[in-house]
Amino acid sequence: MRHSTKLPLYITIATFLLAYALCIAEYPSMLSTRVVANLLTDNAFLGITAVGMTFVILSGGIDLSVGSVIAFTGVFLAVVLRDTHIHPLAAFVIVLLITTLFGAAMGLIIHYLEMPPFIVTLAGMFLMRGLAYVLSTDSVPIDHEFYGWLQSLYWKAPGGGRFRITGLLMVLTFAGAMLVLHRTRFGRNVYAIGGSAQTAQLMGVPCARTTVLIYAVSGGLAGLAGIVFSLYTSAGYSLAAVGTELDAIAAVVIGGTLLTGGSGFVAGTFFGIMIMGLIQTYIVFDGTLSSWWTKIVIGVLLFTFIMLQKGLAWVTTGRIPRASASAARS
């Protein structure tokens, strides 16, 4: 029943298209490359984070540390670039190594100590936020010429939209994740563990390696999101990106991934991010609405999608075709 797993994805895409159509109907100027380019740029760091979160949630886990990892990455980059003469590219490599290893360490604890991911990554969240404070409590500006050069890179589309390198990075991350999740053994093992860790173990899935890799991917992508965020804000601040983990989880769920794991698509997460970005854009265009409306709409959407998943599960379990015995006797 292929369509039953893809149905949530289609519904998410349809929701996005419908919402966009409604926005255009009210503000025709929203149909422009400017809006599309800004959607990609403004949500790049959240999108990259949500890709990692999709891996984690597909495996039946959760990663609450990603917001703190983003803040730590930003502060780390700002402090390193201020106090040393290391090239930003080298700093990027170092910080990606740190965050990937940090994620892997959480995966090790989750697997070998059989601790709930919620608690382990909650501890990781406090740890990373604390480390960011240790590095600096103030917002540290970044004014390296390499940063300026990266920020000046864009492709100006007809209509005035500026597609920046960070947006491209997000799209590439999504494309890479799709390939990994659907076309590699590691990706299928993520789904297997999400279906049932015990059964996956019995079927020979290397659970330890897969779990560690999943959290390493999430940590590494959070680090990448931190780099993108520092490019976006040109600063590192230890109080930044508070609650980003929750936005990422919301995007994954709106994208149709089951919170219990085992079912969902990274493409859905992309449209989840786009829907959330679209709501914010609409509020900017309207000009009179409070930005808190974003939260309200996302809350309503989350409820709707959770109910939808329940409903779909209920409908599909009731209609299981039985094997025809005649086919078997042939």
Place this chain on the structure above:
Amino acid sequence: MQTDTRPVLHATGISKFFPGVIALDDVELALYPGEVHALLGENGAGKSTLIKCLTGAYGRDGGTITLDGQEIDPRDPLSSQEAGIGTVYQEVNLLPNLSVAENLFLGRQPRRFGMIDQRRMVRDARGILSEYGLEVDPARLLSSYSIAVQQIVAIARAVELSGKVLILDEPTASLDRDEVQLMFSVIRRLTARGLAVVFITHFLDQVQEICDRATILRNGRVVGTLKLAEASRTDIVTMMLGRQLEEVTRHPDRGVPGEVLLSLRGFGRRGAIEPFDMDLREGEVVGLAGLLGSGRSETCNAVFGADPADRGEARLRGAPLGLSNPRAAIRQRFALCPEDRKTDGIVGELSVRENIILSLQARQGWFRPLPRARIEAIAEHYVKALDIRLASLDTPIRLLSGGNQQKALLARWLATDPALLILDEPTRGIDVGAHAEIIALIERLRADGMALLVASSEMEELVAYSTRIVVLRDRRQVGELAGGEISPAAIVRAIAAEEGAAKEEVLA
């Protein structure tokens, strides 16, 4: 078909100890290529422990296992699988959220340029499954197919990975008759290819249909290995139960049963119990006899509405009655003491007093609490009447012995003054003294005019208190014994009787 060749798997002297228990004692099992070998025994006989020792899920405390003449020492299910022993359990150990093809190939998917070759995987899966006579779309989710298909996919995976010995642990427990035939056709294809199959089930019909030889276990020991073509079903049942089937003295005074209280016609539930007819009269104990898995508990649950019947009709004193849930049954003053006391019966942390009044209070409605004095009176009455031994009524019920817990549960239902009392294994796991008291209580309730339906695996016990005994096999009623024809030997004969011959044999 047994051949004269060497056994493909030979386990000798297998022993396994648990603290205070010898689970397996010097067990031997030999499997020949191309044979279906049944492993038989009642609950606790050691079947699953033996399987777990063979697959490495348990470390064994003694004995050797040779596979193809090579000694093996499986440490976990994966290593035994690699050695050549594949296992399929009753609850399918596959991933319902992945496609059929992925379940077949997980961990060894065909790859091209480092990426999984989906098209080839689906094509290969279709090829493999067609060898099993299964025409399904391998690209679809496993969960979109029935349990029978999932079982066969699990078998296909086990055979693809292992390919010497296949252990099937109650594979047919949740299948209906057509699906069982589908499963058997698959097993026959595999034995034709020279695989050795171990088949574990409680259904003796199926054993005689598909198996070549059987090893019978009792209390962790091998009672015997026999060729099924040369054994009668009575031999098998007697070996499994291992009882000296002497006649038990029956109480002569059975009284005269009263009016028909509940009349069931064509009553049944798909996959649980075949449709049956039954009349339950006041002042009568109807016993349900049969081996484990024969449908005793299923019958009890269907009558009580716990697993409601999906066909047939019920009439209470002639008036139509819906038994779609336990609340409807309780409203008609039915009561059920379930088989698994610990999970389905007692509320362990609550006091004995609270446990006793639970059903009465539930029937009355939670907004009309019973007065404290009445609760006290009821609880004290039953503690005295049933001789429940406890320190105080405030004792949490989990601290009581099994027999006293069972009596408190009986008190819970007796407090509701039931018209029909259904008891599922009322004497399981309780000591001898309490055992006799519960039997005496059943007698007393019958004499008072209550209708009782009692399922039990203890035949002597059923013989002692039943007015009539309904015999079940393979989830079907296969015979009924009444009055003078009730005896343990007659029950065994009825359980073992060949298809269709049950009633005649009993009457003869």
